[in-house]
Amino acid sequence: MSDLVAFDKQGSIGVITVNNPPVNALSQGVRQGLLDALARGAADPGVGAMVIIGGGRTFIAGADIREFGKPPQPPDLHSVLAGIEGSSKPVVAAIHGTALGGGLEVCLACHYRVAVAAGQVGLPEVKLGLLPGAGGTQRLPRVAGVEAALKMIVSGDPVRAPRAKEMGIVDEVVGDDLRAGAVAFAERLVAERRPLRKISVLDDKVAAARANPGVFDAFRKSIEREARGYLAPFKCIEAVQAAVTLPFAEGLKKERALFQECMASPQSKGQIHAFFAEREATKIPDVPPGTPAMKIERAVVIGAGTMGGGIAMNFANAGIPVTVVEVAQDVLDRGLGVVRKNYAATVEKGRLSQADMDKRMGLITGSLDRGVVREADIVIEAVFEEMAVKKEVFAALDKIAKSGAVLASNTSTLDIDEIARATSRPQSVIGTHFFSPANVMRLLELVRGAKTAKETIATSAELARRIGKVWVLAGNCDGFIGNRMLAPYLREAEFLVEEGATPQQVDKVIYDFGFAMGPFAMQDLAGLDVGWRIRKGKAATRRKDLRYSHVGDRLCEQGRFGQKTSAGWYRYDAGSRAPKPDPEVEALIAACAKEGGVERRQVGDEEILKRCLWALVNEGARILEEGIALRASDIDVTYLYGYGFPRYRGGPMFYADQVGLKQVLADVAGFHTRHGEPWAPAPLLERLAKEGKGFRDAGAR
Ligand code: T1G
Numbered sequence: 001m002s003d004l005v006a007f008d009k010q011g012s013i014g015v016i017t018v019n020n021p022p023v024n025a026l027s028q029g030v031r032q033g034l035l036d037a038l039a040r041g042a043a044d045p046g047v048g049a050m051v052i053i054g055g056g057r058t059f060i061a062g063a064d065i066r067e068f069g070k071p072p073q074p075p076d077l078h079s080v081l082a083g084i085e086g087s088s089k090p091v092v093a094a095i096h097g098t099a100l101g102g103g104l105e106v107c108l109a110c111h112y113r114v115a116v117a118a119g120q121v122g123l124p125e126v127k128l129g130l131l132p133g134a135g136g137t138q139r140l141p142r143v144a145g146v147e148a149a150l151k152m153i154v155s156g157d158p159v160r161a162p163r164a165k166e167m168g169i170v171d172e173v174v175g176d177d178l179r180a181g182a183v184a185f186a187e188r189l190v191a192e193r194r195p196l197r198k199i200s201v202l203d204d205k206v207a208a209a210r211a212n213p214g215v216f217d218a219f220r221k222s223i224e225r226e227a228r229g230y231l232a233p234f235k236c237i238e239a240v241q242a243a244v245t246l247p248f249a250e251g252l253k254k255e256r257a258l259f260q261e262c263m264a265s266p267q268s269k270g271q272i273h274a275f276f277a278e279r280e281a282t283k284i285p286d287v288p289p290g291t292p293a294m295k296i297e298r299a300v301v302i303g304a305g306t307m308g309g310g311i312a313m314n315f316a317n318a319g320i321p322v323t324v325v326e327v328a329q330d331v332l333d334r335g336l337g338v339v340r341k342n343y344a345a346t347v348e349k350g351r352l353s354q355a356d357m358d359k360r361m362g363l364i365t366g367s368l369d370r371g372v373v374r375e376a377d378i379v380i381e382a383v384f385e386e387m388a389v390k391k392e393v394f395a396a397l398d399k400i401a402k403s404g405a406v407l408a409s410n411t412s413t414l415d416i417d418e419i420a421r422a423t424s425r426p427q428s429v430i431g432t433h434f435f436s437p438a439n440v441m442r443l444l445e446l447v448r449g450a451k452t453a454k455e456t457i458a459t460s461a462e463l464a465r466r467i468g469k470v471w472v473l474a475g476n477c478d479g480f481i482g483n484r485m486l487a488p489y490l491r492e493a494e495f496l497v498e499e500g501a502t503p504q505q506v507d508k509v510i511y512d513f514g515f516a517m518g519p520f521a522m523q524d525l526a527g528l529d530v531g532w533r534i535r536k537g538k539a540a541t542r543r544k545d546l547r548y549s550h551v552g553d554r555l556c557e558q559g560r561f562g563q564k565t566s567a568g569w570y571r572y573d574a575g576s577r578a579p580k581p582d583p584e585v586e587a588l589i590a591a592c593a594k595e596g597g598v599e600r601r602q603v604g605d606e607e608i609l610k611r612c613l614w615a616l617v618n619e620g621a622r623i624l625e626e627g628i629a630l631r632a633s634d635i636d637v638t639y640l641y642g643y644g645f646p647r648y649r650g651g652p653m654f655y656a657d658q659v660g661l662k663q664v665l666a667d668v669a670g671f672h673t674r675h676g677e678p679w680a681p682a683p684l685l686e687r688l689a690k691e692g693k694g695f696r697d698a699g700a701r
């Protein structure tokens with residue numbers, strides 16, 4: 001027996017326990033161990049039935065993703081599942097934690113399934129650019145029905161045990177002592193001589209869909225918008241359709257072929273990279289697990305603007321009491337009013353109960369008295385993006401806040417060290433850069449100052465996890481990781497329209513690449529005045545010898561701040577968010593180009609894509625070599641969760657590696673020749689390209 005799978009007997013029940021921490025992934029050893037244990041139970045006359053259970057915190061959470069792309073090692077999962085379903089003695093799956101992917105497929109091959117109430121089951125393969133490849137698309141529709149199976153498989157979202165019971169996936173929800181409940185259930189099966197219930201032979205639930213083939217086209221239509229550009233969701237539908245139109249064995253073959261198609265696609269590589277990248281980002285070499293972290297019991301947010309309100313909602317959503325501090329009652333009332341409206345909208349959509357809304361609003365209080373900071377474990381400043389204002393606030397907080405409290409700034413560009421110098425405790429100062437809308441966007445950029453203590457980082461990271469954020473640690477520089485890379489990306493977009501492209505042409509290229517929206521529509525959504533204020537703040541230090549586009553500034557001087565003024569790079573009809581090309585803007589662009597001596601020409605889509613993407617990547621390479629980002633994959637996580645970079649492309653640095661750095665360098669060098677200094681290739685890009693390596697080889701700093 002492998003040491004990853006144990007077999008013991010409890011009465012007449014053989015208990016098979018999988019022990020492959022941390023998540024009992026179905027590695028080769030586990031697969032072999034399962035087969036060996038099944039054989040042992042089958043051969044033992046004293047065993048009437050068997051139970052498969054997970055050791056540790058969870059049932060099997062899927063195939064071992066780290067084995068993907070490597071030569072397959074026998075036994076394969078199909079033969080393990082055939083061994084389970086083909087057992088002459090009943091096999092019961094006992095579920096706690098998460099039975100996911102191949103883990104749920106193991107359950108579905110069992111004759112019966114029991115679970116504790118907190119248990120969850122799901123088929124999340126689509127989130128890895130794959131589909132359930134071991135019978136999940138053939139067995140789930142047979143036990144839960146086609147529509148329920150489509151929802152579960154195409155969304156990849158898990159369902160809790162009580163719901164899974166309603167759906168027919170789980171046969172019984174047992175008490176907290178899972179092993180006892182499962183063994184008792186198995187003993188009842190033996191005593192009552194219950195049949196070996198094989199899901200693969202069930203047909204009644206798929207028969208219904210056979211009479212209504214339109215269900216698949218309707219489902220395809222329903223996901224067109226959110227699954228735009230993705231391959232796997234549509235392959236999932238095809239596979240479930242095979243469960244309806246083909247006999248089980250044929251359906252399995254079809255599933256296999258579709259699975260291999262997804263596995264071979266660049267998309268699954270991008271999405272698997274993203275899976276590991278977001279977990280890797282939490283590993284800070286000099287802030288190891290176990291670094292003392294304070295538990296945040298109470299928070300204060302300074303500023304009730306759009307960001308302040310959104311930040312406060314994160315705390316309330318996590319059950320942490322938070323006070324929002326403002327300077328004037330009307331400003332405070334307006335800010336809390338927006339928070340209430342946001343919650344009401346979520347209740348309206350049925351995604352939050354009124355009771356939950358009331359509970360969360362109950363955790364948010366407002367105050368005009370900075371004295372409330374005294375009680376706070378963390379204070380997040382979200383005031384005007386101006387250094388003098390920030391320093392005044394931090395100097396005041398320094399006098400009030402208790403010792404050990406975390407003093408955080410939501411600045412999106414300003415120097416954290418300069419802010420920290422306004423206090424006597426720079427070790428407690430950190431950047432917590434939320435993305436708008438702060439209660440929705442999952443990314444949190446934690447910015448480490450020169451004196452930020454490890455405990456402050458550990459405390460902020462733990463908080464990020466509690467409020468459901470994906471966090472990345474960035475070093476302190478102008479714009480940190482995300483916005484620093486965004487600047488050259490937006491620069492190139494503006495230069496391209498000066499040279500002859502149109503805003504809608506550039507946006508279409510970026511949208512078709514997979515971004516949620518292009519640079520111009522994005523700026524109109526965020527508000528052009530935000531960037532304008534920052535550019536004005538830097539005007540004095542801007543290098544006059546480098547090309548600069550004045551179009552954005554001119555638009556702002558005309559009060560065109562984007563959607564909020566119904567005019568920006570586009571114009572917007574009243575009440576509409578649909579961007580409309582505006583001849584006035586095209587005229588302004590042409591005028592600025594003429595003023596700047598920029599020759600206008602036909603600009604091709606490929607040039608647009610490369611100049612925008614490689615501007616990101618080249619700056620990303622600088623950020624990596626300066627140590628502002630610890631890993632290239634941290635940059636990818638930042639762009640996937642903060643800037644709408646398409647997940648199936650893995651992120652800008654991963655995408656560049658897929659294209660090949662030799663090609664990227666050649667393009668960048670070409671732009672350098674034509675467009676000058678801003679395009680000087682980053683030394684790291686040059687070195688890795690010459691060594692035939694990728695950013696993945698740049699290693700953690
Ligand atoms: N394979 C390998 N490693 C895995 C893994 C897996 N399936 N799941 C997690 N890990 C690692 C993870 O990288 C991390 O490592 C550690 O375990 C803890 O994870 C045939 C083809 C289960 C909900 O997609 O969703 O089955 O960083 O930090 O927050 O049809 O992990 O510590 O070195 O995420 O408590 C389908 C993926 C696979 C589930 C736990 N299964 N995992 O979350 O811990 S494809 C999945 C998760 C498949 C079959 C197909 C989550 C979790 P490290 P963690 P967590």
